[in-house]
Amino acid sequence: MGYFFYNVLLVITIPFFLFALAIRGKYRAGFKQRMGFIPQQLHKQLSGVHPIWIHAVSVGEVMASIPIIKKIKSEYPHKKLVLSTITATGNQTARQKIPEVDFFIYFPYDFLFVVKKVINIINPCIFIHTETEIWPNFLYILKKNGIPSVIVNGRISAESCRRYKFFGWFFKEVFDKVSIFGMQSIIDYQRVIKIGVDPQKVLITGNMKFDQQIPELNEEVKKNLLQSFNWNNKNKIFIAGSTHAPEEEIILEVFQRLIKEYPFLVLILAPRHPERFFEVEKLIRKKGLTYFRRSQAKETPPSFSPQVILLDTIGELSQIYSLGNIIFVGGSLVNIGGHNLLEPLGYKKPVIFGPYIQNVLELGEILEKSGAGILVANQEELYLKVQSLLKNEEEIFHRGECGFQIIKANQGATEKNMAIIRQFLG
Numbered sequence: 001m002g003y004f005f006y007n008v009l010l011v012i013t014i015p016f017f018l019f020a021l022a023i024r025g026k027y028r029a030g031f032k033q034r035m036g037f038i039p040q041q042l043h044k045q046l047s048g049v050h051p052i053w054i055h056a057v058s059v060g061e062v063m064a065s066i067p068i069i070k071k072i073k074s075e076y077p078h079k080k081l082v083l084s085t086i087t088a089t090g091n092q093t094a095r096q097k098i099p100e101v102d103f104f105i106y107f108p109y110d111f112l113f114v115v116k117k118v119i120n121i122i123n124p125c126i127f128i129h130t131e132t133e134i135w136p137n138f139l140y141i142l143k144k145n146g147i148p149s150v151i152v153n154g155r156i157s158a159e160s161c162r163r164y165k166f167f168g169w170f171f172k173e174v175f176d177k178v179s180i181f182g183m184q185s186i187i188d189y190q191r192v193i194k195i196g197v198d199p200q201k202v203l204i205t206g207n208m209k210f211d212q213q214i215p216e217l218n219e220e221v222k223k224n225l226l227q228s229f230n231w232n233n234k235n236k237i238f239i240a241g242s243t244h245a246p247e248e249e250i251i252l253e254v255f256q257r258l259i260k261e262y263p264f265l266v267l268i269l270a271p272r273h274p275e276r277f278f279e280v281e282k283l284i285r286k287k288g289l290t291y292f293r294r295s296q297a298k299e300t301p302p303s304f305s306p307q308v309i310l311l312d313t314i315g316e317l318s319q320i321y322s323l324g325n326i327i328f329v330g331g332s333l334v335n336i337g338g339h340n341l342l343e344p345l346g347y348k349k350p351v352i353f354g355p356y357i358q359n360v361l362e363l364g365e366i367l368e369k370s371g372a373g374i375l376v377a378n379q380e381e382l383y384l385k386v387q388s389l390l391k392n393e394e395e396i397f398h399r400g401e402c403g404f405q406i407i408k409a410n411q412g413a414t415e416k417n418m419a420i421i422r423q424f425l426g
Contacts, residue, residue, distance in 0.1 A: 002170035029088030030106030036114040051080035053124035058090040061130045067211040067414040073100040093315045110135040139177035148424045152417040153208045154183040161191040172196035206413030214346030242272040242339040243330035254383045270311035277312045322347040345403030372403030
């Protein structure tokens with residue numbers, strides 16, 4: 001009965017879905033595939049293959065899945081890998097960063113006729129979803145077809161937990177379709193059980209983001225990167241990554257105050273969503289700051305030294321963090337929930353974040369307690385903290401070292417999740 005009402009609700013929301021598709025370009029990415037129209041060539045290549053299907057929603061999940069994908073490919077080199085994403089940026093990042101994957105697709109919309117068609121075409125031997133994306137019809141068809149479904153690097157926010165509990169009569173049945181849950185933390189473990197999942201199906205495996213391989217950048221590579229920005233070793237670099245509106249406004253106002261005291265300070269600003277690049281560019285121009293877009297760096301005269309670089313490329317932010325003296329991670333000064341706080345730590349950089357980190361709450365608390373992370377409540381606190389760090393290089397170094405040690409101490413989640421997957425692959 002729960003599935004009946006769910007599918008009725010899906011039909012009712014179709015007009016709203018079509019409206020969103022018409023006005024927001026990001027929903028149009030991969031639309032045909034998401035409606036079940038798999039290219040004929042891919043259809044033929046998948047025939048009789050029974051691949052391993054891994055799902056990662058967007059860029060963050062794609063990056064977190066890299067260690068487990070490499071592990072799977074090394075242990076099962078004969079198996080084909082399919083990776084699905086929902087966003088275009090996730091799809092693009094996956095193609096750039098994960099050569100081990102054989103086929104890239106967009107994840108199907110959860111209409112019953114669509115997921116039936118796509119699952120029958122791909123016919124995987126196992127479905128592995130990172131984090132905790134729950135699609136009732138998709139899981140129902142997997143179960144009906146006898147295909148095991150495993151969650152790795154699972155997490156559930158407090159808000160999602162409340163929503164699932166409110167509709168517990170339905171979601172308990174949905175979660176029963178999942179074979180095993182590998183959750184990131186004790187909090188995620190407890191929330192899954194509160195929803196009604198059998199505790200014997202739930203394990204704490206840790207966060208695979210700790211296992212991401214941080215590229216080692218020697219001084220020559222860093223020097224070349226700085227030169228590509230038309231900067232030199234005199235510059236101090238403030239990076240604001242994965243930002244949302246109105247965080248860019250806040251960051252730029254803080255930066256304008258700081259450069260009065262620190263004229264050699266430069267800013268790298270990396271909005272979370274590509275469709276906002278032009279909007280943020282207009283904002284930088286409005287502030288009267290000199291800038292260029294990263295994608296246009298080669299066209300910029302070497303004599304031009306910008307105050308701001310708008311990072312409008314995909315998949316480059318992690319490496320760019322290596323250049324920074326001070327890092328702010330966005331989605332945290334506005335009620336988004338926070339983004340990946342770990343990437344800067346791999347380069348021994350302290351990380352600043354706002355109060356809205358419910359998506360990474362446990363990690364944020366660990367970082368703040370250790371000294372590797374710095375919580376700021378608002379724009380004024382952000383200004384004061386960045387100003388303080390610019391005066392104290394020793395503090396920057398110490399906090400960066402603390403963060404790096406946290407990464408080292410928490411590695412191993414990939415192997416724990418791999419142990420789960422092996423049970424189903426034999």
